[in-house]
Amino acid sequence: MMAEDKILLVARYSEGDMDENEIANFKTQLQDDVELQQNLKEYQNIHQSLKMQLANDESDQRFKQHLNTLGRQHFSEEVKVISFRPYKKWLPAVAAILVVGLLLWAPWNSSLYSNYADNGQMLITERGAAQQTNLDVAASFYNDKDYVAAEKLLEREYLANLQNEMVGYYYGIALIETHQEEVARTVLTKIYIGESAFKYDAAYYIALSYLKEDKNTDCIAWLKKIPPGTGRYAKATELLTKL
Amino acid sequence: MAKSVHQDQRYLLALVNNDAGLINEIYKKCAGKVKSFVVFNNGTADDAEDIFQEALVDIYNQAKYKDLQLTCPFEPFLLLVCKRKWLNALKKKSVLQVTNSEDDLLLVGEDTFKQAEQLEEQQAQADLFLKAFEKLGDRCKEIIKWSMQGDAQEKVAEALGVTYGYLRKKKSECMASLIKLVQVNN
Numbered sequence: 001m002m003a004e005d006k007i008l009l010v011a012r013y014s015e016g017d018m019d020e021n022e023i024a025n026f027k028t029q030l031q032d033d034v035e036l037q038q039n040l041k042e043y044q045n046i047h048q049s050l051k052m053q054l055a056n057d058e059s060d061q062r063f064k065q066h067l068n069t070l071g072r073q074h075f076s077e078e079v080k081v082i083s084f085r086p087y088k089k090w091l092p093a094v095a096a097i098l099v100v101g102l103l104l105w106a107p108w109n110s111s112l113y114s115n116y117a118d119n120g121q122m123l124i125t126e127r128g129a130a131q132q133t134n135l136d137v138a139a140s141f142y143n144d145k146d147y148v149a150a151e152k153l154l155e156r157e158y159l160a161n162l163q164n165e166m167v168g169y170y171y172g173i174a175l176i177e178t179h180q181e182e183v184a185r186t187v188l189t190k191i192y193i194g195e196s197a198f199k200y201d202a203a204y205y206i207a208l209s210y211l212k213e214d215k216n217t218d219c220i221a222w223l224k225k226i227p228p229g230t231g232r233y234a235k236a237t238e239l240l241t242k243l
Numbered sequence: 244m245a246k247s248v249h250q251d252q253r254y255l256l257a258l259v260n261n262d263a264g265l266i267n268e269i270y271k272k273c274a275g276k277v278k279s280f281v282v283f284n285n286g287t288a289d290d291a292e293d294i295f296q297e298a299l300v301d302i303y304n305q306a307k308y309k310d311l312q313l314t315c316p317f318e319p320f321l322l323l324v325c326k327r328k329w330l331n332a333l334k335k336k337s338v339l340q341v342t343n344s345e346d347d348l349l350l351v352g353e354d355t356f357k358q359a360e361q362l363e364e365q366q367a368q369a370d371l372f373l374k375a376f377e378k379l380g381d382r383c384k385e386i387i388k389w390s391m392q393g394d395a396q397e398k399v400a401e402a403l404g405v406t407y408g409y410l411r412k413k414k415s416e417c418m419a420s421l422i423k424l425v426q427v428n429n
Contacts, residue, residue: 015418051391054391059261
């Protein structure tokens, strides 16, 4: 048999392009034919080496994303956390307005949703670059609770990098806050299905998005997905008792 | 005789399974050392970060797709891979003065050197295969690429608008052409 024929034979065997008879013949031939054994080994080596470079499947992407996050934490010269520093001098005035505002607004009477949606602070740690990125600006808006502005910027970031769960998570919350619960749930469900640190936070906010729409049954179902030992468990159980 | 697999193979499994705890441990143990080495040798913290990540991705790829078996301890192996990568990068930039911190290199066993060298060779070989792949016709490239992207092959056939049988036949032919190209280049 010609060397070239052997290569095609090996390829057809490896790709499942043989019927039962051909497979049996191939296996018999393989036992004594050293060149064929060598060809098969080479085929597998080339196939896997190429797959290594071409696959880039979801788990590969998740892994690289994970390394990106860790790299930023462990290698940055200086860690920058977006903070309220510029607003510090206004704090006493803001506090005074808040006290008056709180008395008028009486949030303790308002909906369960606003009691349970703490929304947190969007903290971005990154290299101490002087230039403000789109994400920095989004974080400032988010932390100022200007969800309309934050949502627009986060959408851009999210679409540019669908694998970034952190961005997806805050984008999801901004969507809920801007009455786009349905879209929010699509974004957050994707995070819940994955294995990131935001998995159960995403479940919690999906539950809250239903709560906001008075869909208590769906809300309960999602709250129950949050297992003990996770950050949102206490709040989720507390909310369950009130529904 | 084949050498037995080192117990640190668990780190390779952790990479493949994206195990947050152990991967974090790897960063805690090794990131600082790689950073010192790179920064000490004409690099920046950003260079160190890139080199470190590249090394981990290479090891991950070899473990996931090519069943890499570690026969030496993980930490010196990773450090050596990073050092070699950085030295190669410097060579490319023609910066030759490298201060080798020999004290820790002396602690590296022969196995570790061999394994780091093999990783580099495998990587270089994979690049050659990719170059050969680029020389294939567009249809072959499309078929091979899609079929390697992890989806069920039936779905790939559907996406390409062909039958599953045709996909297998065409992929065998394309792969055979690729192997011949690789052999010619060798």
